[in-house]
Amino acid sequence: MRGRSSGQIPMFYMINVEAELPREHPLRAIKRWADGILATMSRDFAGAYSEMGRPSIPPEQLLKALLLQALYSIRSEIQLMQAIQFNLLYRWFLDLSDRPVWTPEVFSMNRERFAEHDLVRKFFDRIVSDAVIEGYASEDHFTVDGTMIRSWASMKSLRPKGEEAGRKSDDDPGNPTVDYRGEKRGNATHESKTDPEARLRRLGRGKEAHLYHSGHVVMENRNGLCVGVMVDEADGHAERRCAKALVRHLRRRHRLRIRTLGMDKGFDDGGFLAELEGWHIRAHVPVRAIPCSSTDAEGLARKRALRRMRTKGYQISQRIRKRVEEIFGWFKTIGGMARTRFVGRWKILQEMLITAAAYNLLRLARLETIR
Secondary structure, X not given: OOOOOOOOOOOOOOOOHHHHOOOOOHHHHHHHHHHHHHHOOHHHHHHHOOOOOOOOOOHHHHHHHHHHHHHOOOOOHHHHHHHHHHOHHHHHHHOOOOOOOOOOHHHHHHHHHHHHOXXXXXXXXXXXXXXXXXXXOOOOEEEEEEEEEEOOOOHHHEEEOOOOOOOOOOOOOOOOOOOOOOOOOOOOOEEEOOOOOOEEEEOOXXXXXXXXXXXXXXXXXXXXXXXXXXXXXXXXXXXXXXXXXXXXXXXXXXXXXXXXEEOOHHHOOXXXXXXXXXXXXXXEOOOOOXXXXXXXXXXXXXXXXXXXXXXXXXXXXXXXXXHHHHHHHHHHHOOOOOEOXXXXXXXXXXXXXXXXHHHHHHHHHHHHHHO
């Protein structure tokens, strides 16, 4: 007999989300990892909030909501709160039960607080620490690389330095017609009035230039987890500068004894390689066979790196190095960082840290199932 749907809306629903959620669903493991780490940050959260006044939205829920945004490619906080309103899976993940959701402005109100007390960085670093302690992350072999993150600002915001922001136009004040024909633009003479920290960059010969920031990560080579994140100026020299800063952070924060560091040919610089050798780190980098001094430290470091290219360890490191592109691919396609939604490098760093945290938690959930 043909079944028919009923148009009558029931008054009450009784649903046990815990029972309905499949046991192998990755959010179960992600929630377990996230809740365990956030429980250890109670003192950090207490120091960021006053003891008086109205109770805030729990910072644990804010961070977990941002994880959902990265995991499910939700492109704005407004859509995130709308999804949490009706999605029982999200409510279960946030321990929200039947309580009302908060407004999207709460994220903006707490973003500076999180930056002032470095809460997002601490959350990410504790995920890395737990991964190292549990044996999911290597303590010896790593890879470093960088990528371009396109700015939210449009090319129309690029104006000569010293000029007032915006161009008045009679045809369309909100989106004026701008003719750049015959005008040469560059970072030395122009800047974005919307995002002054963004820099004009071209990703290859024959390609158009856009406004960018640079994002940098360090990956451990055992399971491809992201263990370090940094955002810097897209000036063409940020990769080596950020690589040294990230190495120092890993040595100081996680006590990692980095033995090898895989890189691409963009890191081929004698001074940089010599500095890594001073830290007892063997650089696995494709070095150009060009004449160099055999007496100074930079020339000797390049020659040793050139000889290292014939070793088995170098070949393994370069093969695994390609996995760092998977991290960037996930950040940009799933995490929504192909073009950042934020203006201000500190905000972009927060976005990249929470995206890296979501990536690591997803990786750890999958690694648990195969261990």
